[in-house]
Amino acid sequence: MKLLSYFSLFLGLLSITLKAQNTPAPIKLVDILLTANHPDWNYKLNEEATVKISILRYGSPVDNVEIEYQYGPEQLNPEKKGILKLKNGVGEINIGTMNTPGFRQLKVQAKIDGYVYKNEIKAGYAPFEIQPTVSLPKDFDSFWKKAIDENNKIPMDAVVTHKPEFSTATVDVYLVRLQNYKLGNYFYGYLSKPKDNKPHPVLLNPPGAGVKKIVPVTAYAEKGFISLSIEIHGVNPEINESNFQEMRKNLSDYWAINLNNKDNYYYKSVYLGCVRAIDFLTSLPEFDKKNVVVTGGSQGGALTIVAAGIDKRVNYISSFYPALSDNSGYLYNRAGGWPSMFSDKYQNNSPEKIKTMEYYDVVNFAKKISVPGFYSAGYNDNTCSPTSTLAAFNSVTAPKEIVITPISAHWRFGETDDQSMKWLREKCGIQ
Incomplete structure (x- = not known):
């Protein structure tokens, strides 16, 4: 038994040594x-x-x-x-x-x-003359007003659980569960609050695409915000792995679920969930009662624009390479946005699906924005094509500025993140 333990220890040390000797090269040959x-x-x-x-x-x-x-x-x-x-x-x-x-x-x-x-x-x-291809439905505003009014009838039923294992010397972290869209339908987020008990701006951080377990984010709280980083699928981050993998499997192409029905399309609950998250953030006693910020990238960048387009409590946004923008581009022989739903890859271009997407395309929410925004994109992005992201940016008539780093693909430089955070802090009066 002792010999077996020594052998196991030897194998473990050998594995660590081999990994150390074969660290992937940080540059190309x-x-x-x-x-x-x-x-x-x-x-x-x-x-x-x-x-x-x-x-x-x-x-x-x-x-x-x-x-x-x-x-x-x-x-x-x-x-x-x-x-x-x-x-x-x-x-x-x-x-x-x-x-x-x-x-x-x-x-x-x-x-x-x-x-x-x-x-x-x-x-x-x-590029700053690119115009969108997607149409704006005449009842777009009334459609979303009705949806929000109906969602307001659903109790928030917030459950907030302190997580000391994720908290730091200066930031408290909580796991939050919020009811949304239908009774018994929940989504989750990690709330991070500065420990100083002072009033602070609130910040919503919606997620990028995919089905993932969210992790706590304390960086925004360290910069003076009360932040809520959410997921959109109802995945409790404390779920066991087998159940999580089953959820991932069932939601592999979630963006296509009920795409032929605008009233039941998958993203309806997601967009309303952003409003519900703002309901929660603005209900906190530490909210400074004036500054509501939303920021995210890719799908998170899309949800940032959506939130500002339909929730007038939002004051400032920072959106990076927003997905779901000008999805109909492929129908006009040009690149559309993630997830390329109307490209040859998916063959989704039925009249019902095209009509549904008009109510959910980020471009149409961009047209409704009335607050200042910071935006950023790269030209080498093959996930959220610059044709689509610029179509969204060009649709914004509110005060705006954009940082273009053409060499960027579906990622951004730390310098751009720093510019975004500096801009948001200045707008909110954070010293």
Whole structure:
């Protein structure tokens, strides 16, 4: 028995040693650098864009390398494919132009010593002139007013449980359960409050896409906000793993559930849940009674815009690359938003589904925003296409500012997060 214990200990130490010896490389052995001839990656209509390609190994050009390339409108079938041999590891490709606002995408790959390396770049053509394709229903406002009025009849039935194991020296953390949409239907969130018992702005942090167990977030409370980070599917973060995996399986394509019925579409309860979360936050005795903030990215960025569009208690928002924007773009031969529901991949373009989406498309909520907003997006985002996110941003008529980091894909730089937080704190008068 003792020998077995020593052997198990040996295997454990060996595993740790091997992992330490095989830490994944933080950089690529070979880099494909793509450099647009406009440093901001923006072009005028009918202006041609050229991209310089550099293949580097250890920071030096790779000789006699061939690349495969393709380019065309983003997210659609490429207009041209080809092979180009680079002289001294450097070459150039003209990716053409556009006569309507939008984005063109160049994809490049090279095979070196049996390994394939890839990169891509998107050029924006009059991106701040992109207009949405989705229609705004005449009864959009009355539809959502009725939905909120009906939801107000459902008791909040809030259950708030202190979680000292997640709390810090300066922040108290609580698990919150709120009733929403129907009796017996609940969603969960982690509330984080500064321990100073002073009045604070409240901040709603809706989640990105997927079915996940939420985790406590204390960063906003450390910056002076009372924050609530929520999930949208009714997943108690303390659920056992087998039940959680069953829920994930059943909700794998939740965005498509009841898409043919605007009154019962899956996102109806989600959008109303954001309003319910604000009901809860504004009921807290520590709420400063004036500042309500919403911020999130991707699906969270979408829900940020939705909340500001239908809940006039919201004062300021910060939305990063919002999903669910201009979903009908694919019906007009251009990129739409996540989850690409009307693209060839899903074949969802029935009249009923298209009509339902008009009531849920983020663009139509963006048109209703009346409060200042901070926005951010990257051009290399293949999840929430810049065509769709700019269609939403361009639909906002309220005071707004945007940070574009063109090289960003479906992520953002820490510097952008810092800008967002500084903006929100200044707006709310946090010193």
